[in-house]
Amino acid sequence: xAGTELSDSRTAFSEVDRVLAMCARYxxxxxxxxxxxxxxxxxxxxxxxxxxxxxSDHNALTEASQEAARLLTEARKPVIVAGVEVHxxxxxxxxxxxxxxxSIPIATTILGKSVIRETHPLFVGLYEGAMGREEVTEFVKxxxxxxxxxxxxxxxxxxxxxxxxxAAKCIYATSExxxxxxxxxxxxxxxxxxxxxxxxxxxxxxxxxxxxxxARREPFELQPEAPVTTRRLVAMLNERLEDxxxxxADIGDSxxxxxxxxxxxRAEFLSPAYYTSMGYAVPxxxxxxxxxxxxRVVAIVGDGAFQMTGMELSNLVRxxxxxxxxxxxxxxxxxxRFLHPGEWPxxxxxxxxxxxxxxxxxxxxxxxxxxxxxxxxxxEMAWNDSEGLSLVHIELDRADHSRTxxxxxxxxxxxx
Numbered sequence: 001x002a003g004t005e006l007s008d009s010r011t012a013f014s015e016v017d018r019v020l021a022m023c024a025r026y027x028x029x030x031x032x033x034x035x036x037x038x039x040x041x042x043x044x045x046x047x048x049x050x051x052x053x054x055x056s057d058h059n060a061l062t063e064a065s066q067e068a069a070r071l072l073t074e075a076r077k078p079v080i081v082a083g084v085e086v087h088x089x090x091x092x093x094x095x096x097x098x099x100x101x102x103s104i105p106i107a108t109t110i111l112g113k114s115v116i117r118e119t120h121p122l123f124v125g126l127y128e129g130a131m132g133r134e135e136v137t138e139f140v141k142x143x144x145x146x147x148x149x150x151x152x153x154x155x156x157x158x159x160x161x162x163x164x165x166x167a168a169k170c171i172y173a174t175s176e177x178x179x180x181x182x183x184x185x186x187x188x189x190x191x192x193x194x195x196x197x198x199x200x201x202x203x204x205x206x207x208x209x210x211x212x213x214x215a216r217r218e219p220f221e222l223q224p225e226a227p228v229t230t231r232r233l234v235a236m237l238n239e240r241l242e243d244x245x246x247x248x249a250d251i252g253d254s255x256x257x258x259x260x261x262x263x264x265x266r267a268e269f270l271s272p273a274y275y276t277s278m279g280y281a282v283p284x285x286x287x288x289x290x291x292x293x294x295x296r297v298v299a300i301v302g303d304g305a306f307q308m309t310g311m312e313l314s315n316l317v318r319x320x321x322x323x324x325x326x327x328x329x330x331x332x333x334x335x336x337r338f339l340h341p342g343e344w345p346x347x348x349x350x351x352x353x354x355x356x357x358x359x360x361x362x363x364x365x366x367x368x369x370x371x372x373x374x375x376x377x378x379x380e381m382a383w384n385d386s387e388g389l390s391l392v393h394i395e396l397d398r399a400d401h402s403r404t405x406x407x408x409x410x411x412x413x414x415x416x
Contacts, residue, residue, distance in 0.1 A: 003031030006038055013047040025054065026175050027088035057187035061196055064178055064185040068147070068171050068193075069202040071180070075145035076205050078104050081127055084111035085150025085175055087268070089191055092116065095149065098198035103206050107140055109151055110259055114247075114269035118215040118262050125213055126259055131408045135212055140165075147171045150190060215262045224373035228394050230257045230328065230402045232372060238262050240379060241298070246270060246288050250281035250301040252335045254328060256404035258300050279308030282325065286312050289321040296386075297323035304333045304349055310357070316389050317363030323389050324382045327354045330396040338401060338409035355393035364389035 002022035004015040016032065023030040072078050086095050092115050099106050099122050106116050107127040116123055125136035140146065146169050171180050173193050178185040220235040234257050241247070243265025249258035255271050263269050270288065272280045281301040288297050301310075306327050316323060332348040340347070355366030365385065367378035369392060382390035401409075 001026060001028040001030055003033065005033040005035065007035055009038075009041050009043040010045070012038075012041075012043055013045075013049075017049055021052065027085070054189060056189045056192040060185045061188050061192055064180060064188055065193060065196040065200060067180050067183070068197055069200040071145050071171065072102065072104070072147065072202040072204050075143075077143045077207055078102075078145040078147065078204050079124070079140055079143040079207075080104050080106045080147045080149060081140060081151050082106055082108045082112045082115050082149050083151030083174075084109070084115075085152075085190060086112060086115040087150075089150070089175070091150070091191055091194055094191065094194045094198060096120075098194060101198055101201045102204045104147070104204055105139075105207055105209055107136060109273075110255070110271065111273045112151065113259065113271075114263040114267060117264050117266075119264050122209070123215065124209055125215075128259070131256065131259070131404050133407075135210065139210070139213060144169055145171070147173075149173055149194060150175070217262050222372055222376055224371065224376075226372050228369060228372055228375050228396065229400050230396065231260075233257070233326070233328075233375065233394065234260050234402070236372075236375065236379065237298070240383060241267060242296070243267055245296045245298055246292065248281045248284045248288060248297055248299040250299075250305040251278045252302045252305060252333070253402050253405045254281065254300040254302050254305065256335075256408065257328075257402035259404050260402065278305045279310075280305070282306065282310050282316075283312045285323045285325065286315050286319075286321070289316070289319070289323065293321075297321075299323055299325045301325065301327055302334065303327060303329040303331065303352070303354070306354065307349060307352065310354075313357055313364075313389065313391070314361050317358070317361045320363075320388060322386045324379075325389060325391045327391065327393050328396055329354065329393060330398050330400055332398075334401060335405060335409075337398075338405060353393075355391060358389065358391055364391060366391045366393065368393045368395070370395045 002019050004019050006012045006015060019030045019032060080099055082095055086092060095115060105124045106122050107124045108115055110126055110128050113126060124139055126132050127136055127140045146165055148170055168181055173190055175190050178188045178193060217238045218235040220239055230253060238261055241261065244267065246268045247258060247261060249255045249271040251272060255273065270284060281299045285297045285299045331351060336347045355368040358364035358366045369375045369378050378392045382392060
């Protein structure tokens with residue numbers, strides 16, 4: 001996104017200001033590199049910080065919002081596809097004001113999951129290409145006006161680029177650009193565009209939403225002796241998630257399985273949705289606790305991803321945080337096994353006794369589960385334990401997988 005090396009005392013202050021301004025502008029990470037021989041250097045000129053408050057170009061904003069409103073009014077089948085920037089910029093209420101004011105159905109990308117409660121009557125599901133439910137994909141593709149708000153067209157966010165949208169039908173607004181069909185507008189901020197468009201209250205066609213698109217919680221009736229599966233874990237969690245929890249999902253089948261969770265209320269969902277970010281969940285759980293110490297974190301991570309960064313558990317223990325971490329142990333990289341069927345040794349990993357790590361690290365509790373009864377008991381204890389972290393080590397069959405992974409593997413195996 002943005003970064004700098006503070007190697008010149010004459011420009012150090014201005015470089016820090018520049019990079020932090022980019023962080024505030026785009027709500028993304030930035031990087032400051034301080035060489036070790038510069039740590040004690042004190043610049044000899046005074047620092048006067050001046051923040052440049054960004055504003056939209058009024059004429060561009062007015063013209064763009066009016067054009068977008070006209071296209072929505074003329075459409076017979078409009079839809080909103082909401083993305084992660086709605087969450088980053090805190091625009092959930094503005095999104096709802098626009099959607100409810102004009103009765104426009106909303107789909108989200110996997111990165112944007114949770115920007116609207118998934119039991120809302122206007123919510124139609126996750127739009128994610130080959131990973132997603134076909135009925136959701138068809139609903140979006142059949143739309144004649146697609147309003148993409150804060151949505152990045154990238155990698156797993158759109159099902160490894162299997163989602164395809166006709167630019168002639170799209171209104172595409174992010175923090176970086178605003179494009180309406182083939183028209184480009186400059187200097188229009190995302191938050192201003194959403195608010196201005198909502199204020200115009202475009203009168204759109206009332207589009208019926210098929211009942212099969214409503215959020216689906218698979219009924220869960222405990223089968224005590226049955227081995228735990230990813231699907232049944234999701235079904236159980238759907239009955240236990242609370243409105244203020246934050247779900248953190250790692251890459252792989254942890255993400256694919258978690259996409260089937262029904263996020264309600266003000267619960268939130270975080271994931272990188274980018275395959276080279278494997279190992280995200282445990283460090284991200286630490287970050288969430290620092291940023292929102294009063295929220296409860298539920299993290300889902302595969303054994304392969306956990307072995308990359310799992311020792312951040314030590315800092316979770318050190319600070320007394322209380323995440324509930326589910327380690328899905330199938331002995332290797334399950335997604336790769338499905339995309340590349342056959343015996344490939346590099347997809348296998350050395351097993352750990354994950355449930356023993358809290359003891360090693362001196363804090364929290366570990367649980368090892370194989371059956372649904374053991375899982376139910378561990379979940380009950382973890383939910384009621386706010387004294388420290390809870391790590392639930394789930395032993396899965398090597399071939400176990402979520403529905404989402406099954407769909408993706410079936411549709412992508414030949415391409416990959």
